[in-house]
Amino acid sequence: MTRKRLTREESRDQTRQRLLDAALALIAQKGLAATSVEDIAEAAGYSRGAVYSNFGGKGDLFIELLRRDHQQATAEFDAVFDDALPIAEIRERMRELYVSLYADTACFMNWTEARMLAARDADFRDKFAALISEKCGQVAGYVGYFYQRLGVEPPASPEVIAMGFMSLMEGVKLFMLSSPLEMRAQHAEAALAVFMDSITELATLKSTP
Amino acid sequence: MTRKRLTREESRDQTRQRLLDAALALIAQKGLAATSVEDIAEAAGYSRGAVYSNFGGKGDLFIELLRRDHQQATAEFDAVFDDALPIAEIRERMRELYVSLYADTACFMNWTEARMLAARDADFRDKFAALISEKCGQVAGYVGYFYQRLGVEPPASPEVIAMGFMSLMEGVKLFMLSSPLEMRAQHAEAALAVFMDSITELATLKSTP
DNA sequence: GCATCCTAATACACACCTGTATCTGAATAC
């Protein structure tokens, strides 16, 4: 019971975080359209007024949710991407990070929901673009770094490889969540391995002719 | 004006097809949740009564829409997959079919919407599974056929390769529609080529050691 | 040509959501 007395600002931030947490879970579960402002507020332990007081509305809150998630991921990403570390260490940490990110189904569902929204709504697409652009840059940096370390000419620009990689991941994950009987976890791994191994094996073969 | 006088059954079928066509376009554009029964009926030139008279409701109509699309794709698929034709001919026709299917954005959006729904709703997932299962079988058959003709051991089961292939396609397409500035058409092609070429090139290399 | 049947239109009852406007009570300032 040593709960610290919160200042106004801290309290407000706590409210925002709780609302975002509730929205994360609910939207992942029911979808953005099926989730009402009331649902979110209630799940967070507030009333609708709290949402309108803290965000412009449901759409605004959703963007904020994506932004927060993106920032968190960026922070974790940056922590791994440290030039001082040996390449093997970076690779291993990156693999762990990827596994943990990939396991987060709620976030995945929300990003996919966002993609659908972006495909349909030009306004949202513009806001979404800023986030995706950064994310692409990060992954492309990682891809370029590894091809450079390997001393192999990449089969396409790092940006293109990065986007292909992300697309493959997202496609496999959505397939798995929507058709779990067809695409079991082991199949997903195998499918990813086929594509990834082909690329890396080919790169390795070409690096030592 | 030689419009044939329709029998009741023909008339009813026409109504159903028009409703499905309208739903196809509207749901692709606005999403399932944001499309009301009234929207669909009105776009098709009917009133809501027509929908409830022909389908169980919006959800039922959506499943029917997917089923119809699946059947059409199956028919086109079967037409190409003819053992009597030389392999090169099949390959070329398959490529054309794939390009035309891939270009159909409205259908793609609806299938992706269906995937999201399936990921969230167990009941829908079961109905969806039947369609996806068949589709996977078709593509897997195609994959197996080609590896067999090539005389190369596939790097994974045809089913797994098929699902990986489908996931990649869908992932790239969704990326392109949601982030058109990042993933332009040429990038999408390049990204697909990287993965596909790696696999086929590797297979070819291994077939002639 | 009349009775029947069936498709689709219309009317109704109910539920839900949004956004704004107003209010309340607790935190801050002096």
Next chain:
DNA sequence: GTATTCAGATACAGGTGTGTATTAGGATGC
């Protein structure tokens, strides 16, 4: 300790949706 400020609750007005029950009118059968 009183006044002020602000986060969040509550009330309200308006709009939209669903599914069912009823109705109208053209197609079918005899």
